Amino acid sequence: MGLRVLVRFLALPAVALAPVRAQEHAAIVVRVDRRVELTSIVFRLAGSPEYSQARLQGYASAVDAWFGKHEDHAVVRRARQLRATRGVSFDAVASFAVHLDRDDPLGEQGFDPLPARLDRRWTSADAAAFHADLRAFAKASKADEFFARHEDFYAAAEAAMRATLAEHADLSWFDRFFGARPGARFQVALGLLNGGANYGPSVQTKDGEDLYCVLGCWQSDPDGKPVFGRPVVGTVVHEFCHSYCNPLVDRHLPELLAAGEKLFSLTEAAMREQAYGNARTVLCESLVRACTVRYVAASGDARAVAAAVAEEHARSFLWVGELAKVLERYEAARDRYPTLEEFAPDLVGFFRDAAADTEAALARRPKVVTMTPANGATDVDPATQAIVITFDRPMRDRSWAVVGGGEHFPKLGSLSYDAERKVLTIPVELKPDWEYEFWLNRGRYDAFRSAEGEALAPVRVRFRTRGQ
Numbered sequence: 001m002g003l004r005v006l007v008r009f010l011a012l013p014a015v016a017l018a019p020v021r022a023q024e025h026a027a028i029v030v031r032v033d034r035r036v037e038l039t040s041i042v043f044r045l046a047g048s049p050e051y052s053q054a055r056l057q058g059y060a061s062a063v064d065a066w067f068g069k070h071e072d073h074a075v076v077r078r079a080r081q082l083r084a085t086r087g088v089s090f091d092a093v094a095s096f097a098v099h100l101d102r103d104d105p106l107g108e109q110g111f112d113p114l115p116a117r118l119d120r121r122w123t124s125a126d127a128a129a130f131h132a133d134l135r136a137f138a139k140a141s142k143a144d145e146f147f148a149r150h151e152d153f154y155a156a157a158e159a160a161m162r163a164t165l166a167e168h169a170d171l172s173w174f175d176r177f178f179g180a181r182p183g184a185r186f187q188v189a190l191g192l193l194n195g196g197a198n199y200g201p202s203v204q205t206k207d208g209e210d211l212y213c214v215l216g217c218w219q220s221d222p223d224g225k226p227v228f229g230r231p232v233v234g235t236v237v238h239e240f241c242h243s244y245c246n247p248l249v250d251r252h253l254p255e256l257l258a259a260g261e262k263l264f265s266l267t268e269a270a271m272r273e274q275a276y277g278n279a280r281t282v283l284c285e286s287l288v289r290a291c292t293v294r295y296v297a298a299s300g301d302a303r304a305v306a307a308a309v310a311e312e313h314a315r316s317f318l319w320v321g322e323l324a325k326v327l328e329r330y331e332a333a334r335d336r337y338p339t340l341e342e343f344a345p346d347l348v349g350f351f352r353d354a355a356a357d358t359e360a361a362l363a364r365r366p367k368v369v370t371m372t373p374a375n376g377a378t379d380v381d382p383a384t385q386a387i388v389i390t391f392d393r394p395m396r397d398r399s400w401a402v403v404g405g406g407e408h409f410p411k412l413g414s415l416s417y418d419a420e421r422k423v424l425t426i427p428v429e430l431k432p433d434w435e436y437e438f439w440l441n442r443g444r445y446d447a448f449r450s451a452e453g454e455a456l457a458p459v460r461v462r463f464r465t466r467g468q
Helices: 034-045 057-070 074-086 091-099 124-141 143-149 151-168 172-178 232-251 253-266 268-273 279-297 302-314 320-331 340-363
Strands: 003-008 029-031 184-191 202-205 208-216 368-372 386-391 400-405 423-429 435-440 459-464
Touching: 029 151, 034 057, 034 074, 034 091, 034 124, 034 143, 034 184, 057 124, 057 143, 074 124, 091 184, 091 208, 124 143, 143 151, 151 184, 151 232, 172 232, 172 279, 184 232, 208 232, 232 253, 232 279, 232 340, 253 268, 253 279, 253 340, 279 302, 279 320, 279 340, 302 320, 320 340
Parallel strands: 029 184, 184 208
Antiparallel strands: 003 400, 202 208, 368 386, 386 423, 400 435, 435 459
C-alpha cells in the first residue's frame, strides 16, 4: 500500500520545470551503466536500505532470482562490513562504481593512491579488496549473462531518458551559470535499482572529466519499463550541480563550517531523515538546491520558481529561497564574477547570516507540547479511541497533514481542534500488539501551521499497542 495523507490545506503546484530553449552543448551520454548496476546489486544483497527501494518490480525480481543465491558471497559480506565500519553507503557506492575503468571495470585496477575524487569513505586497502571480491562475484554469478539478457530493457530505458533530455534539458546553462569547464562530459547513468535515490559523483580522467548524474528510476509504464517525465530534468540538473558546488564548498569549508554546523544543528532531525548527516553535506546541498532554482528561473516561469522554492522549504532548507536571490545578484554581475568561485566571499557571508536568521525563524514555529498516548510509547491500550496533541499556540483551523502509509498507518476519523485551537483530537481505531507510525507534516505536506502561518517542523509519531 502506498503513501496515504490526511491533509487539508491550500496545495502548492507540483514542481515541473518549464522548458528552456535547448542549445547545443557537449553531447550528454545516457546509459544503463553496468558498473553502477553491479555495485547496486551487491549492496542490495547486503541489505543496504538505499539499494533496497527499487520501484521497477519486474526488474528487481529478476535481479533477486538471478543473484540471490550469492547473498553470502565475500563481496556481499564486505559491503555489510564497509557500511558498518566506514559508512560506505548512498553516494559512496556510486562514486566507487564510476571510478572503475569504463571499458574494463573488472580488469586490474590500482587504488593506491586513491583516485582524487573517489569518496573518502573508501581507503586504498578497502577499495582494492572490494574490487577483487567484486570481480569474483561477477564471475560466479555470471553477471555479464544477466546484463546481456536485459539489453532490450536497458535500451528502452536509455531511449526514454534521451527523449526527455532532448526535449526539456539545456546543458549550456551550466557554462553560462558556472563558467566554462572545458573537457567536462555529462553522463547520466540510470540506476535501475535505486528507486528515488540519486547521486552526483565525478571522475577526473586523463583527457578531461566525467560529470555524473546517477539517476534512480521511480516511475514505470504498465509493462514495467521506466518512464521519465519533464520534472526529472530538475533532478538531473541538481545532481550535475554537485560537481560544481561540492568542490567550491570544500575549498572554503574553513570559513563556512561554523555556519554549516549551526544550520545542521537547527534542522538535524529533518536532515538526517533525508540522509544528510553533517554540516558539509548540508552546505553542499544548500548551494546545489539554490543553483537548481536558478536553472528553473532561466525558463522565466515565476510560478515554477515559487514552487521550487516552496519544495525546498518543505524539506527544511528554509534559507534556499534567499540564497537563490543572492545568486541572482551573481548572475547580474558576471563581468565582476566570471565564475562562481569569485563570488565565494558573498556566499560565506550569506551562510553566516542565514544561520542566525534560521534560528529566529524556527523559534517562531509552533511546537508540540504533549501527546497522548505519548510518542514512543510501547504499551498503548488498543481500546484507545483518540490521539490528543497539544500545541504551544493556536493553530490554523481545518489545516492539517497527517502523513503515512501502509499497514502501520492507523485508521483515522475526522480531526478537530478545541475552541482555542491548541488541542487537536485525532479519532483512531487501533488493534492489539501492533506498531503504528505517521508524521505530522512531512516534505511538501506541511499544512499544520500556527494561526500566523508558521509551519510545524515535521514530527514522527510512533507507538505500539499492547497485546490482549
